[in-house]
Amino acid sequence: MPKEVVVDALGEACPVPLIKTQKAMKTLEIGDVLILKIDHSCAMKNVPEWARKVGHNVELEEIGDCEWEVIIEKVVA
C-alpha cells in the first residue's frame, strides 16, 4: 500500500525545501507520495522543476495566501 509522507518546509528559504525534498524522496518507494509544505515562492518553482525533470508526477496546490503544497508522486527510482 503506497504511503503519504508530509515534509514541512514552512519558513524555509531556498534551497532548503529542495534539499529536504530530495532527501525525503530517496526514502520513498515508487507510488508513494510526498507532500511538501512551503511558503517561499522560489520553492514553488525549483521543487516542481526538479521533480518533473527527474520524471515524477507533480501537482502544486495553493493552500492560502503565499502558502503552497507540492505533491510529488514517486515514479522513477
Add this chain to the structure above:
Amino acid sequence: MPGREKRVEEYDVVIIGGGAAGMTAGIYTGRARLKTVLIEKALVGGLATYTNEIENYPGFPEGTTGLEMMNLFQKQAKKFGVTFKLTDVKSVDLTGETKIVETFRTTYKAKVVIIASGGRPRTTGAKNEEKFLFDKGISFCATCDAASCTDQELLVVGSGDTAIEEGLFLTKFAKKIYVSVIHDQGKMDCNEIAREAAFANPKMEFLWNTVVDSFEGDDQLEQVVLKNLKTKKLEPIKVDRCFEFIGYLPNTEIFQNQVKLTDSGFVLTNERMETNIEGVFAAGDVRDKFLKQVATAVGDGAIAGFAAEKYITESEVFYRIIEESRPYTLVYVYNAADAASRELLPIMEELEKEGKEQVKAVRVDVYKSTGIASRLNVTEYPCVAVVKNGEVIKLICDISKEKIQSAIC
C-alpha cells in the same frame, strides 16, 4: 500499484492551459457563474511570461512585463471564482457528453473543455541555447521584438515562409540581417515572392549550408557560432540578437485521435472556437490561426468562454424540451427577426390550447444561436420539430396547422 483512489471532481468547465487565452476564457465562464477549473502544467501566464516587454497590448501605454500582466489576468480570473490547479493533464476523453480530464491525482468531469494549451517555438538545440532564450537574445517573434532591434545586427535562423517574411519585416528596423539557411546556395523553403524580395534586399546576407553550433555571451547574447555543413568549419558571427523561425510546436499530443488537428498539430476551430467535438473549444496559440499574440489570445479566450456558456445553457434547454414532452412537444424553430415567421406564432399557441395538456409548445429563436436547432437536426427556418416521449418524430418545415395536427394524433 496505484493504491490511492483517484479523486473525482465535477465542473461545468475545465480549461487546459493557463496562458492569456485560458485565463481570459476563465474570466468569462467564471463571471457567467459556471464552475470553472483551470489546469496549468507549470506556472500560470504561459509564453507571455517569457517576454520582458509587452508594448503592443492596448491599455498599457507605458508597456508592461509579461509576468506582471499575466499576474493581473490571474487575479481577475480568481476574482470570478476560477479554481487553479497546477499540474499536468495526463489524458483526456472528450468524445462523450461528459468530458473526462485526468491528472495524476484527480479525474475531472466536465460539460465543456476549453483547450488553451498553447505551444512552444522549436529551438535549434545548439550549445548554450537555454541560457539566452527569450529576453537574453534569442527571439521567436519579430512582431514582438522588432522595434527594439533598431540599427542592430541580427541573425535569422530558417528559410521557411515565416523566417523570410519576418526577416524582411526586421530589415525595416535592423542595420543588417544574416540568414542562416541549412540548404545549398539558392535553395529555400519559403514561397517565391518572399524569396525574390529577400534576394533583392541589400540588408540581407545569406549563409548557406549552415546550422547553429553554439550561442556565446556573458549575460546577453553576443555572438553565434555557425557550422558549415559542407566544410565543417565553424564561423562566429557577432550579432545583437538571433531570431529562430524553424517551426512552432503546439501542445496537442494528448488530443490526437480525438480533436481534429492540422498536419502540423494545431487544433482546427471555426470562428466560434468550436472544434470538431461538441462541447470542446480551443483558444490561443494552440489553434490554427493567423497571428499569435496576447491580444489575439484574449479575443479567442473571450469567444471560447462565451461559446461555452451558450453551449451549456442550450444543452439544459434542449434536455428540458426533450424530457418534458407531455407526451407531445412542438418546438417552433424560427428567426424572430423575420416577420413572416412571427406570424405563425399564434398557430402554435392554438395547437397547445387545443391539445389540452397533451401538447406543449416551445419557441426557439435562432437569431443569436443555432445550437438548439442543430441538436434537433433543424437546418431550415421556420420549422416545427415534433417531439414525442423524448424523441423527435417529425420535422415540418412547410408549416400549416393541419400538417402539425396530423403529426400529433
